[in-house]
Amino acid sequence: MGRAFVYVILGGGVAAGYAALEFTKKGVSPGELCIISEESVAPYERPALSKGFLLPEAPARLPSFHTCVGLNEERLTTKWYNEHGIELVLGTRVKSVDVKRKTLLTATGETISYKILVVATGARALKLEEFGVNVLEAENVCYLRDLADASKLVNVMQSCVGGNAVVIGGGYIGMECAASLVINKINVTMVFPEDHCMPRLFTTKIADYYEDYYKGKGVKFVKGTVLTSFEFDSSGKVTAVNLKDGTRVPADLVVVGIGIRPNTSLFEGQLSIEKGGIKVNGKMQASNSSVYAVGDVAAFPVKLFGEIRRLEHVDSARRTARHAVNAIVEPEKTDDFDYLPFFYSRVFGLSWQFYGDNAGEIVHFGDYSGKSFGAYWVKDGLLVGSFLEGGNKEEYEALAKATRLKPSVENLTDLENKGLSFSVEI
Ligand code: FDA
Ligand code: NAD
Numbered sequence: 001m002g003r004a005f006v007y008v009i010l011g012g013g014v015a016a017g018y019a020a021l022e023f024t025k026k027g028v029s030p031g032e033l034c035i036i037s038e039e040s041v042a043p044y045e046r047p048a049l050s051k052g053f054l055l056p057e058a059p060a061r062l063p064s065f066h067t068c069v070g071l072n073e074e075r076l077t078t079k080w081y082n083e084h085g086i087e088l089v090l091g092t093r094v095k096s097v098d099v100k101r102k103t104l105l106t107a108t109g110e111t112i113s114y115k116i117l118v119v120a121t122g123a124r125a126l127k128l129e130e131f132g133v134n135v136l137e138a139e140n141v142c143y144l145r146d147l148a149d150a151s152k153l154v155n156v157m158q159s160c161v162g163g164n165a166v167v168i169g170g171g172y173i174g175m176e177c178a179a180s181l182v183i184n185k186i187n188v189t190m191v192f193p194e195d196h197c198m199p200r201l202f203t204t205k206i207a208d209y210y211e212d213y214y215k216g217k218g219v220k221f222v223k224g225t226v227l228t229s230f231e232f233d234s235s236g237k238v239t240a241v242n243l244k245d246g247t248r249v250p251a252d253l254v255v256v257g258i259g260i261r262p263n264t265s266l267f268e269g270q271l272s273i274e275k276g277g278i279k280v281n282g283k284m285q286a287s288n289s290s291v292y293a294v295g296d297v298a299a300f301p302v303k304l305f306g307e308i309r310r311l312e313h314v315d316s317a318r319r320t321a322r323h324a325v326n327a328i329v330e331p332e333k334t335d336d337f338d339y340l341p342f343f344y345s346r347v348f349g350l351s352w353q354f355y356g357d358n359a360g361e362i363v364h365f366g367d368y369s370g371k372s373f374g375a376y377w378v379k380d381g382l383l384v385g386s387f388l389e390g391g392n393k394e395e396y397e398a399l400a401k402a403t404r405l406k407p408s409v410e411n412l413t414d415l416e417n418k419g420l421s422f423s424v425e426i
Contacts (some may be wrong), residue, residue, distance in 0.1 A: 002103075002111035005034040005087065007328070008106065010094055011120035012037020014046050014314055015295030017067025018074055020086055022325035030085020030332075032208070034114075036106065036336075039146055040091040042078045045070045047314050049150040050173060054157070054180035062147070071318060073082060077119045081264050097266045099288045116328055119262035119278060119286070119293040120321065121310065127148075128168070128256055133227055141230075141254045144173050146154040153177075157184050158252050163252035164189070166241050168227055170197040172345065173257025179253070179347035181322050187356045189220040191241070201343065201354060203362050203375060206387065211348065222247060230254075249372060251277055260312060262297040275299040277310040282336025284320055285325035292328060294320040303338045304404070305357055305384075315342045340404045351395050356385035356403040365419030374399075376415060382406045383415075387425065398423040 009016045020043070023033050039042070042337050044268065045065045052060030081088045093107040103113045125143040128135050135141050140160075142153040157165075163186060167178045170192030178188045190197070196207035211221055216230035225245040229236045242251045250329050262277045272279040272287040277299035284292045284300060298309040319339060327334040342351045360379030365386075366372055377385030383406060384401045402423035409415050415422055 002113065002284060003034070003087075004113045006032040006115045007118065008035070008104065008112060008114035009033070009035045009118045009120055010123055010266075011035075011095070011295075011297075012039050012043050012088075012090065013120060013122045013295065013317070014070075015120040015122070015317040016068060016118075017043030017321075018071075018073075018318045019120065019294065019321040019325050020081070020324045021068050021073060021076060022083075023329070024084050024086075026325060026329040028102065029222060031087075032085075034087040034089060034112065035081070036084065036089040036092055036094055036104065038091070038093040041066075041147060042076060042088060043067045044147070045314070046146075049147065050144060050176040050180065051151050052265075054154065054177070054184070056184050059154070066225060068318075070314065072084070079157065094266065098268070099267070099270045099291055103298055113301045115290065115371070118328075119267070119291060119297060120267070120295050120317075120326055122295050122317075123260035123262045123296040125173075125257070126259045126261060128227070128258070131226070131258070133229065135326060136232065136236060138230065138232065138236055138254075140237050140252065141256065143256050144177060145260075150372065153255065157181065160252035161185050163187070164254040165255060166191060166249050166251040166252050167255045167257070168192070169257035169259070170194060170223075171200065171257055171259065172198070173255070175214075176347055177255045178214065178219055179217075180212075181253075182219060182346075186253065187218065189222060190214075191222045191249070192223065193224065193226050195223055197221075201358055201387075205364050205368065206375060206389075209373070209389070210347075211366055213348070215348075217348065222249070226384070252391075255405065260296070262310065264297060267291075273299075274308055275310040277360075279308065283331070283334060284324035284337065285327065292324040294324045300337060300339075302341065304340060304406070305335065306416070307340070311341055313341075313343045315344075340400060342400070350389060352387060352389040353391065353399070354385070354387045355400045356383075356384045358387075360384060361412060361415045365416055372420075374420060376409075377407045378412065378415070381408050381410070383409050388420065391420075395420060398426070402426045 048065040096105045125145045167188045167190045229242045231240040235370045278293035302309045325336045363376045372390035374388040
């Protein structure tokens with residue numbers, strides 16, 4: 001015999017926190033909701049881990065960044081969950097799920113049953129071993145997905161001020177960690193296989209701007225190659241990395257950000273999987289109608305593009321979570337999710353936002369030697385995506401509004417000349 005709840009949220013990350021807040025706003029009664037999380041702390045705003053958490057001066061520490069401060073909502077500490085009668089089962093991994101019987105089995109041997117399950121298991125960082133590189137659990141090789149990873153990174157950083165770091169991967173983690181390492185007075189070399197950073201989103205022109213900026217801060221780039229092996233000292237610490245192109249880079253610290261895999265394994269063979277995630281409908285409901293999926297693990301229909309997408313960003317985690325709860329509690333009042341994808345990053349004094357889809361033809365605008373510039377993506381004669389560095393609140397809002405409207409673009413040169421004012425005037 002185990003415990004029984006009306007609602008169970010599986011996973012205790014960003015989406016879980018926002019779902020919990022929404023459940024209380026919708027009047028869920030004490031004792032009806034349970035959150036089960038492998039992490040030992042209440043849900044927090046994960047983006048802080050590569051930014052404020054890594055600062056050398058006045059770093060962000062819990063409880064300051066528990067959800068839901070990211071959207072200027074309440075900060076949900078453990079006390080808040082207690083006061084709202086929400087059962088927070090922390091430090092507990094769910095080992096298996098039986099969606100037909102509506103039960104979960106935890107690693108501590110407890111069976112928990114539900115009427116409705118919200119899957120918010122997020123994703124795990126890909127490991128170098130999966131690419132055939134032996135890491136031997138070295139104490140100075142760091143990944144960054146959760147608080148434990150971030151704490152390890154801070155410790156290693158503090159032990160090698162003035163030393164050398166190698167950052168493997170030119171994506172979000174690589175770029176944000178490289179900036180944090182520089183701020184911590186560590187020399188950084190970035191290594192990635194593509195010919196420019198942020199290949200999933202940036203154009204070469206956009207990437208050049210950031211790479212030049214980083215070079216100005218002393219960061220070195222080794223592009224178009226991958227790591228083949230590490231060199232270790234007698235204590236098992238990495239001392240250098242060897243690259244496929246023959247380069248050897250000395251290292252006191254290695255940060256690895258080579259992508260993620262959604263945590264779907266509990267549901268394989270039980271739910272439909274698409275684009276690597278749990279396939280849901282516009283209500284965030286999976287192929288079993290008692291199961292909803294939200295956040296990084298959910299593959300949901302993006303109406304605007306007429307396509308199923310899986311997004312790996314915090315805004316999508318927050319909003320899919322809220323939408324699922326609305327669809328669960330007030331199904332008749334809840335339409336299909338209609339989301340405009342939104343990504344952002346902040347590094348050094350820079351800050352950019354992106355809306356929509358980076359598909360089709362690209363039109364760059366603004367001053368790429370200055371502080372504010374951007375790009376539009378135009379597909380089948382319609383504006384479908386937009387990027388802006390260095391904008392203000394009104395400009396970002398204008399960009400979001402224009403991208404959602406998908407206005408037609410007759411002439412790409414006109415669009416280039418108009419630049420930001422094209423969006424502002426809509
Ligand atoms: P999330 O990963 O937050 O939570 C999943 C939870 O499920 C975890 O608590 C995990 O332990 C738990 N779990 C998984 N399997 C389990 C099991 N079997 N049993 C129990 N618990 C289990 N995005 C953005 O838009 N802007 C940004 O600046 C950043 N910055 C950023 C920095 C860093 C360091 C990371 C790692 C990520 C970002 N992101 C981001 C991405 C953003 O944080 C991400 O999209 C959300 O955290 C996704 O929220 P989820 O709740 O889906 O997963
Ligand atoms: P990513 O997908 O952004 O980037 C992965 C990078 O790894 C690629 O760009 C590539 O350069 C590199 N790579 C791939 N295979 C490699 C190999 N064998 N050797 C060396 N490099 C290789 O993933 P990430 O940077 O690891 O980020 C992890 C997750 O965290 C993502 O979901 C991301 O969206 C999220 N995140 C988001 C933000 C943000 O939105 N601002 C910030 C941090 C993290």
